[in-house]
Amino acid sequence: MLEVAGISKSFGGFRAVSDVSISVETGQIAAVIGPNGAGKSTLFNLITGHLRPDTGTVRLDTRDITGVAPHTICRMGIGRSFQRTNIFTKLTVFENVQAAYLVHRGRGRDFWSRAETFYRDETQALLASIGLAGRERTIAGTLSYGNQKQLELGLALASDPALLLLDEPTAGMSATETHETIRLIEKIASERALTLLFTEHDMEVVFQISQKIAVLHQGRVIADGTPQEVRADPEVRRVYLGQH
Amino acid sequence: MTGDTTTAATPTATPAAPAGRVIGSGSSVLSRIPWTLIIFLAACAVPWIGTRYNTFLAEQIAIDALFAVSLNLLLGTTGLVSFGHVAYFGVGAYVCGILMKTYELPFIIAFPAAGLGSALFALVSGYFCVRLIKLYFAMLTLAFSQIVWAIAYKWNDVTGGDQGLPEIPFPNLDWMNSIPFLSDLKTAEQFYLLTVFLIAVSLAVLHRIVRSPFGRILTTIRDNPERAAFIGVNVRLYQLTAFIVAGAFAGLAGALYGIFSRGVFADYVFWSKSAEVMIMTILGGMDYFWGPPVGALVLVWLNQAITDYTEYWPFVLGTILLVLLFGFPGGILGGIDALWTRVRGMRRA
Numbered sequence: 001m002l003e004v005a006g007i008s009k010s011f012g013g014f015r016a017v018s019d020v021s022i023s024v025e026t027g028q029i030a031a032v033i034g035p036n037g038a039g040k041s042t043l044f045n046l047i048t049g050h051l052r053p054d055t056g057t058v059r060l061d062t063r064d065i066t067g068v069a070p071h072t073i074c075r076m077g078i079g080r081s082f083q084r085t086n087i088f089t090k091l092t093v094f095e096n097v098q099a100a101y102l103v104h105r106g107r108g109r110d111f112w113s114r115a116e117t118f119y120r121d122e123t124q125a126l127l128a129s130i131g132l133a134g135r136e137r138t139i140a141g142t143l144s145y146g147n148q149k150q151l152e153l154g155l156a157l158a159s160d161p162a163l164l165l166l167d168e169p170t171a172g173m174s175a176t177e178t179h180e181t182i183r184l185i186e187k188i189a190s191e192r193a194l195t196l197l198f199t200e201h202d203m204e205v206v207f208q209i210s211q212k213i214a215v216l217h218q219g220r221v222i223a224d225g226t227p228q229e230v231r232a233d234p235e236v237r238r239v240y241l242g243q244h
Numbered sequence: 245m246t247g248d249t250t251t252a253a254t255p256t257a258t259p260a261a262p263a264g265r266v267i268g269s270g271s272s273v274l275s276r277i278p279w280t281l282i283i284f285l286a287a288c289a290v291p292w293i294g295t296r297y298n299t300f301l302a303e304q305i306a307i308d309a310l311f312a313v314s315l316n317l318l319l320g321t322t323g324l325v326s327f328g329h330v331a332y333f334g335v336g337a338y339v340c341g342i343l344m345k346t347y348e349l350p351f352i353i354a355f356p357a358a359g360l361g362s363a364l365f366a367l368v369s370g371y372f373c374v375r376l377i378k379l380y381f382a383m384l385t386l387a388f389s390q391i392v393w394a395i396a397y398k399w400n401d402v403t404g405g406d407q408g409l410p411e412i413p414f415p416n417l418d419w420m421n422s423i424p425f426l427s428d429l430k431t432a433e434q435f436y437l438l439t440v441f442l443i444a445v446s447l448a449v450l451h452r453i454v455r456s457p458f459g460r461i462l463t464t465i466r467d468n469p470e471r472a473a474f475i476g477v478n479v480r481l482y483q484l485t486a487f488i489v490a491g492a493f494a495g496l497a498g499a500l501y502g503i504f505s506r507g508v509f510a511d512y513v514f515w516s517k518s519a520e521v522m523i524m525t526i527l528g529g530m531d532y533f534w535g536p537p538v539g540a541l542v543l544v545w546l547n548q549a550i551t552d553y554t555e556y557w558p559f560v561l562g563t564i565l566l567v568l569l570f571g572f573p574g575g576i577l578g579g580i581d582a583l584w585t586r587v588r589g590m591r592r593a
Contacts, residue, residue, distance in 0.1 A: 048474065070473040080474055088467035090531075099464045100475040107457040108482070115460040159476055 001026040001195050002163055007046055007056030016042040018219040019056070024163070024212070029189060029196045031206045034216035035239075040199040041083055043216065044167050048080050049073045060163070075104075079161030081152045083168045083199075089141030093132055096140050096151055098123045100158030123158075129191075130154045131184065146177045150184070157188065164189070166198035170205060178202060182209060207231065287440045291433040303436050305537075305544045307501045310443045312524045312536030313450055314493035319522070320530030321454055322486045323466030324374075327382045327518050328389030329494055331369070332362040334513030335392060336495025337502035338403055341412045344503070346402075351415030355442070355499050362495025363488050365392075370487035374480045389515055396510040408509030412502055439500050446493055451533055453489065462486055523561070527568055529575025538576050 002024040009017045017039040024030045032040050045051040047058050049070040057066045065073055074080075088096050101119040102108060127133055130150050135143070140151060149169065156164060169185060170178040182205050189196050200206045206213060206227075213230045215223040223233040230236055290302045311333055318324040339361035343354035369388040373381055396403045403409060417434045420426040426434060453459050461482055464472040469479050502508040520543075528539025550560050572579045 050470075069478075071476050071478045074474050074476040082471070086468060086471040086474075088464050088471065090467050091463060095460065095463075099460050102457045103461060103464075103476045108461050108477070110457040111453050111459075112456055114455055115457045116455075118457060155471065155475055 001028075001061060002047070002197065003057075003059040004043075004047065005057050005059070007043070007053045007058065009042055009046055009051060009053050015219050017046060017053075020216070020219070020221050021056075022214045022221065022224065024195055024197050026162075026195055027193060028212055029186075029210050030198075030212040030214070031210040032197065032199045032214050032216055033201075033203070033206055034199075037218075038216040039219040040216055041167055042219075044080065044165055044199065048078060048165065074159055074161075077160075077162040078165060079156035079159055079163070080165040081149075081156050081167060081169060083171055085145070085148045085152055087140045087148055087151050087155065089139070091140055092136065093127065093138050093140050093143070093151060094123055094136035097126055097154045097158050100155050104159040126154055126158060129188065130157070146173060146181070149173070149181065153185070153188070157192070161194070163195045163197065166196065168199050168201060170200065170202060178205065185209075284440070284444050287444075288437060291429055291436060296433075299433055299436050301544060301548060303439055303504050305541050306440055306443045307497050307504060308521065308524060308540035308544060309537035310446050310500075311494055311497040312521050312528070312540050313447060313533070314490045314497065315521050316525050316530050316533075316536045317450065317454065317462075317486055317490040317493075319525055320532075320535070321459060321466060322462040322483060323469075324483060324486070325378070325382045326373075326385040326487075326490075327522070328385035328387070328515070329490070329521060330513055330515065330517040331385075331389035331392040332366055332491035332494035333498035333501070333517070333521075334389075334396060334508075335365045335491075336362045336498030337508045337512055338396065338409070338498075339495070340499030341409045341502040341508040342402065344415075345409060345412050351503075355496065358499035359492045359496045362498070363492035366488045366491025367484070370484045370491070374483040374487065386515060386518070389513065389518060393510060393513040393515070396513050403508075403510070406510060408507055408511075409502075410507040412507055414503060435503065439504065442496070442500065446496055447537075450489075450493060454533055458482075458485075523565060527564070527575055529577035529579075529581075531574060532577040532581075535575050535577045542576065 002022075004020060004022050007017060007020050008015065020039070020043060022030075022032070032043060034040055042051065046053050049065070049068050049072070052067045057064055059065065060073075060076055060078065063076070065076065068076075088099065091099065098115075098119055101122055102115065105119070107118060124133070124136070127136065130153055132147065132150055132154065135147070140148065143151065153166075153169070156166075166185065170181050173181060185196070185198075186209055188194065198210075210227060213223075213225065213227055214221050215230060215233075215236050217239050222239065223230050223236045225233075287302060287306065291299050294302070311329075314332075315326065315329045318326050318329070336358035340351075340354045340358035343349045343357055344351065349357075369385070373384045373388070376384055397406055399405065400407075414431050414435050415438070417431060417438065420429070420434045420437075426437070429437070454462075461472070461477055464475065464477060465479055465482055473479050498512075501512070524539035524543050525536045526539070527543060528537065528541075529535030546560070546564070547557060551557055554560070568575070574582065
């Protein structure tokens with residue numbers, strides 16, 4: 001489904017991502033792991049069009065999406081969450097998700113109807129499925145950190161993606177919150193038959209749910225395979241797992 | 245402050261009021277009073293119950309209100325800080341003035357043409373402006389407004405240069421003379437009524453736009469452009485559209501102002517006017533649709549009240565701004581809203 005081939009990106013001489021190739025099959029849960037500064041977020045930003053790669057290509061199914069604008073990539077069926085929580089802080093929880101529906105279903109050119117009348121049921125249902133039922137009227141910026149992360153997942157899901165990219169979905173969470181979030185993500189991925197690519201710090205989480213893992217170190221892929229293969233890889237043990 | 249489940253259960257405890265909200269919305273008695281209708285009728289009554297000077301002030305307030313609301317579509321709704329909004333006001337004033345004076349066209353053509361002219365100029369200038377962000381966006385809007393000012397000041401044949409374009413005629417309002425009550429009024433007062441009506445319609449249209457799906461999407465751009473792009477919003481296109489709509493309505497306000505003040509002069513387009521309308525917007529409360537009109541009312545009234553006592557108006561204005569920014573970041577309506585929420589909370593407890 002997603003095919004990243006030989007992608008590189010430098011920032012003023014520093015090679016953040018260097019000749020990285022990874023692929024994700026339809027229906028797969030895949031992870032990119034690596035220490036801080038390994039280039040995980042940069043890689044995501046290259047895939048979703050927030051950054052333009054210096055070399056290499058990104059393909060979604062058969063289409064070349066290298067350097068396509070983020071909003072277009074979103075419409076092509078890639079949803080994403082951000083490492084830094086990224087929601088609409090002054091809108092209510094309901095308005096956040098509903099706005100995503102309005103955009104995705106092409107209502108944005110409507111200058112005249114009342115916004116609040118659209119997609120109420122869809123929004124309610126989605127909020128219930130991500131565990132935010134009853135919070136509709138809360139201003140999103142006042143939610144707890146964990147709830148904001150849930151809402152962000154909701155924003156990504158409202159555009160009905162086939163491929164979901166999650167950048168450290170459990171960053172900054174307690175052990176319990178992490179556990180709940182991962183269960184939620186697994187449940188949603190299976191219900192919606194999503195293909196999932198995520199980055200993560202927590203090793204336990206990664207080996208627990210992913211079918212495929214790529215290890216990034218200093219901008220390069222040093223290992224790519226099943227959790228067993230990656231766990232056994234001597235270089236991975238040396239540069240990454242060994243440090244824990 | 246974490247929202248808990250009780251906030252959702254009791255709608256009255258909604259913690260904040262983002263753009264487009266009405267104070268006390270929901271269950272309160274206040275919200276059932278048709279405020280907009282009352283204010284509209286009160287504004288219409290001014291020529292009969294007030295002095296000629298009152299009518300003059302009311303007209304100034306009404307025009308500034310529309311100008312400020314059009315700016316707030318950018319500032320409060322889309323999160324675009326335009327320092328050059330007066331350019332579109334000015335283009336509207338000149339287009340309407342030139343068409344009515346030089347070409348002797350009727351108001352019914354010149355007025356929409358002013359809106360259209362400003363929209364076109366907003367399309368061209370906005371195309372470049374939305375390519376930049378934050379401070380750079382603000383500086384470029386300022387640059388465009390200074391270009392308009394320079395043209396207004398130097399293009400003698402068309403704009404009258406530093407002499408301006410005096411003696412713009414009133415529209416033909418003879419039809420009002422056949423309506424009882426209206427026939428007693430002077431032309432300036434009849435034009436005042438026309439102005440109030442056109443501004444009410446413009447504000448109603450802007451209100452619908454802010455509340456529409458399009459308006460909702462603008463608020464996502466204000467809150468978080470990066471995220472907006474990744475729910476599928478073409479951020480620049482929406483910003484440009486908002487820029488054009490805001491420019492068009494500023495142009496309509498400018499057209500009315502030119503006739504109201506019986507002339508269009510290069511001064512009207514000077515950059516400090518952009519600052520003034522921005523102060524009105526922030527003073528009233530840019531998180532509220534009716535914030536900018538409240539700001540316009542207070543500022544125009546203060547200006548005339550204070551100039552009776554002192555010639556140091558800019559000093560007073562500066563002090564107000566200082567108190568405002570530190571004491572009431574939500575503006576007048578933000579302050580009232582917070583107070584109202586607190587009073588109701590106390591009554592409940």
